[in-house]
Amino acid sequence: MRWVTYDGGDGPRAGLLEDETVRGLPAGTTLLSLLGDDGERLAAAADTARRDPAEVRAVGEVRLLAPIPRPPSVRDGLSFLDHLRGCYRALGRAPELHPAWSQAPAFYFGNPAAVVGPHDDVAIAPGSRMFDLELEVGAVVGRAGRDLHPDTAADHIAGFTFFNDWTARDHQMRDMAQGIGMGKAKDMAITLGPALVTVDELAPHLGPDGYAFEVAATVNGREIAKGSLAGMDWTWGEQLAYMSRGTDLVPGDVIGSGTVPGGCLLEHVDTADPAAYGGWLQPGDVVSLSSDALGATRQVVRPAPPMTPLRTGH
Template sequence: MVKIARWNDGGEVRSGFIHEDRAYPLPAGQTVNDLLDDGLEETLALAERTIGGAALTGDGAAHPLSGVVLLAPLVPATLRDFVAFEEHVEGMRISVDGAAGVMEEWYQAPTFYFSNPHTVRATGEEIPIPAGCSQLDFETEVAAVIGRVPGSSGTNLSAEQAQRHIFGYTVFNDWSARDLQRREMKVSLGPCKGKDFAGTLGPWIVTADEFTHRHDADGFLGLRMSVDVNGFRVGEDLLSNLGWPFAELVAYASQDSVVLPGDVLGSGTCGSGCLAELWGRHGSQTPPPLQTGDTVSMTVEGIGTITNTVGPRREASTLVRARPRQRLPRAYNGAGVAGA
């Protein structure tokens, strides 16, 4: 199994391959993004050469995995997150507005929003509670990482073409400030400050070839997903309960647009994969929102486990009310005088 990772090696960020219990670094200066630009075939060949012929000493020496601190496996070029599990949508509708069932529009095409690639965190990092948040939540997901396919522009892909662009998979925790998110989504726009403070990717990228034999006839991956809070199982599901296989999600994202190496696309929350969904089903905040000191662990079969501890809340006021204004005539010319 080829795993691709980034780690802190004595204060220096290194990229490379994880095999069994050892980390094999790329030459200094080479990054995970270089591998994504090279594409999956070249990366697999490089991994075989690197792991098979690793020097015992020097810059290319393998390190015990226990002696390195894993970082997020990449800083995404873009971060799209879908809402592709029917059970999650059903539970969240109950939680948010008490509605039953799933809206017809969900079935018509996969829906996603763009999140913040600059606040991606690693397994093991502390996740502070953002200012103004009293309902911190997690979201249990799998994310596909895009790599280069020779001769492809990454635009208007078919599902078959899109599958070739999937370089690998990683675990994704889309941290969510539910009370902030609830307020801002009433303005009929996607989440922003309720989401952009943190998202965990990791612990590494497992290359897509490792899952070829796991696809069913429709292209779905039957991987087990689970999430524990403070050691207690809170939710679990199968990745194959997606409404669309990953190849179709990537293909949809590429329509009249483009997917490029380094892009990350999240599956959306699996069924029972977050607290807010359970609040809707239970009719109360059970289990309760996350608090400082809580530990959240997510495991996806064949990929691995990410674990984060909740840090302190940042005490600050971030809401800034709109100024009351007298509406100007539509023909206002900007100089204080209405147009003729």
């Protein structure tokens, strides 16, 4: 099943995406309200959408929103350690990683209020001159859990969608210097969409090394990265088990895979001074994430809004 949240002119509602049409559920029905079990509600809703839809619209006639427009929480992992090694190399650092990276799956909390849809414009972060994209996949929690076991934790995933945690790299350098985690570097936009593709739909792509469907990122039509989720250093089960230690994962929570190796501009920096790199995103650039399994996003980068200094010289 491929579920979308869309607005056809009378407010957001959930719909089943089939053959370039959206088979809508009654107005006000949300995907979040269909989660919370092992998928029975989603399956029953799909049967209703096929048999007796509230409306049928061509996908090009409606605005696609993020599948979960305001998740209860957003966590972004780093399950591809080669992405981190690639960033280190681009910055002139040795690619050897601290042992902590192999002791637990790293993650940070994102901003649910920053979630945007798959075709929404994205403004550069105020004050940033090093704006970047990140090619990731997001897992949507379908069933609540706490202190999950790594062998079964992935059973709590309802499905997957694209996840682009746009990043202001210059702000990130300041965040890292302050040492308390991600702040304004990751605060402006997180793209989810175009659809929530359920785990049963993706089952043919699941192998011993994880999901093997390809994902790609382009800027102005030029491919910057292609890869798959196969061979993640931390599996989805391990990530959900770790994230649920001593706390609840709830339906609708979104968990990012971390960047597919090569899937950000930082990994392509070719100068000793990252600020001098000529490839950072600029107003008018078109960024797309695509996959035969997940669909495609397409977003235009817009100028940064004005930034009011906090103090003189800041």
